[in-house]
Amino acid sequence: MTRCLRIMAVFLTATMAAATTQAGPTTREGEEKPLLxxxxxxxxxxxxxxxxxxxxLKGEDALVTAARHDLIFHGPGYLGLQWNRQPVGLATGFTPGSIAQARQKRKRLLKLNPNLVLLAEIRYRDARKGFLPDGHEWWMYKDGKPVPGWAEGGFYQLDYRNPEYRRHVAARCRAVVETGAVDGVMLDWWQEDEHRLALAKAVRAAVGQKALILVNANDRTTPLTAEYVNGYFMECYRSRTAGDWKRIADTLAWAEKNLRPPRINCLETWYHGSRRDLNLMRATTALSLTHSDxxxxxxxxxxxxxxxxxxxWYPFWNKSLGRPLGPGKGRPDKAVQRxxxxxxxxxxxxxNQPVTVTFSEDRTSLGTGRRGRKHLLAGADGDIYLKPQTRTEAAKAQE
Incomplete structure (x- = not known):
């Protein structure tokens, strides 16, 4: 991990500096900020x-809750977009009325969170029955029967090995980006093979150089397609062992170094017992904060x-830290600090064993609410220690 962090240092600092440089002049009130x-x-x-x-967050408006997040990906219908042909899998455009509706929803969301990034998932690997006509050549078949999408059922695989179908997927990606309602696309079920490499090239060519492409690589690296995608959706379904967490950390560090800028890596883990596995929530948050932007x-x-x-939504996630001052650094006790x-x-x-985190001034732990110069942090955990002048933020974070 220490080696990965040393490698990350140059790239994280350069990425933040480049993004800030390219961000451009101050935006006039009411205007949308540029993506970078x-x-x-x-x-x-x-x-x-x-x-x-x-x-x-019962009683809170759904858009307000959504805008607490800094990046959202969903199907095009989330914003109100409606494909302009039935079955929808054959469509390569959207109805004019739905485009206007989606732009308005985008505008409302960005008013609530001016830094929000919006992506649309474009299905290429599987879809529900009815997505294409029965018997269509773009379904994937085995022994003459449609291939199920996954064990839970209800979805069937699409034949992304077919060059014509890949061109169709790329056209759908271009169409959703051209609506102006989203900043790019998300592609699920991503791994390395020649067909996905061809798809990545086709989608990048279709959406242009500035649109974002996010792919679900889980906890794997994808060197072949790295130059075409801006980030991983790291849907980490394996997180029960120390080896799992090391693999997750190594993949995240690799993605921060090797994927196409601007990078938008999205790290997700699942609870083991319940949503009250707060140490795992904090560990996931702290891993993301120390190993990536x-x-x-x-x-x-x-x-x-x-x-x-x-x-x-956890109070631990309320904005409190500001921006990073540098990359994360490995500690002698094998924890990582940023x-x-x-x-x-x-x-x-x-x-790892519990570690003692020591400061030269009183710090407030968002994990425990305790204020002091020394804090004990268990393994499989993470914490945020706020400076004295930001104790009011700590109080807000506990609300």
Whole structure:
């Protein structure tokens, strides 16, 4: 891990500097910030939404809850976009009325969070029955029968090995970006093979050089397609062992170094027992904060019989840190530490012994609420220690 962090140092510092330089002049009131500036202007922690929302903020307007996140990806319908042909899998455009509706929803969301990034998932690997006509050549077949998408059922695989179908997917990606409602696209189920490499090239050519491409690589690296994609959705379904957390950290560090800038890596882990696995939520957040300039999420496990990626909004995620002052650094006790404008983040990986975090001044722990110069942090945990002048932020974060 220490070696990865040394490698990251140059790249994280350069990326933040480049993003800030390219952000451009101050935006006039009412104007949307350029994409690079929205990414660079974020303060931390920075959380993303994978399809489904936080659901514990009862009584709060749904758009307000959504705008707590700094990046959201969802199907085009989330913004109100409607494909202009039936079955929808054959469409390569959207109805004019729905484009106007989607732009208005985008405008409302960006008013609530001026740094929000919006992506649309374009399905290429599987879809529900009815996405294409029965018997269509773009379904994937085995022994003359459609191939199921995954074990939970209801979805069937699409034949992305077919060059004509890949061109069709790329055209759909171009269409959604050209609506002006989103900043790029998300492609699920990503791994390395010649067909996905061809798809990555086709999608990048279709959406242009500035649009974002996010892919779900789980906890794997994808060297072949790295130059075409801006970030991983790291849907980390394996997080029960120290080896799992090391692999996650190594992949995140690799992605921060090797993917196409601007980078938008999104780290998600699932709870083990319940949403009250607060140490795992803090560990996920701290891992993201110390190893990347990306986004984090702690959510429900997919096997539950309910929509995937539902989650709570945790006070720990309320904005408190400001921006990073430099890259994360490995400590002699094998924890990782990173300094921010308003405090310090420490990540202590699973399998490590408890560590003592010491400061020359009183710091307030967001994990425990305790104020002092020494704090004990267990393994498989992380914490944010706010400086004295930001104690009011600590109070807000506990609300």
């Amino acid at each position: 500036r929205r990414i660079a202007d974020r303060t931390f922690p920075s959380v993303f939404q994978a399809w489904n929302p936080a659901e514990n 990306g986004y984090c999420l702690f959510s429900d496990p997919n096997p539950l019989p309910r929509p995937d990626h539902l989650h709570d 300094e921010f404008e308003n405090g310090t983040v420490v990540y202590n990986p699973m399998g």
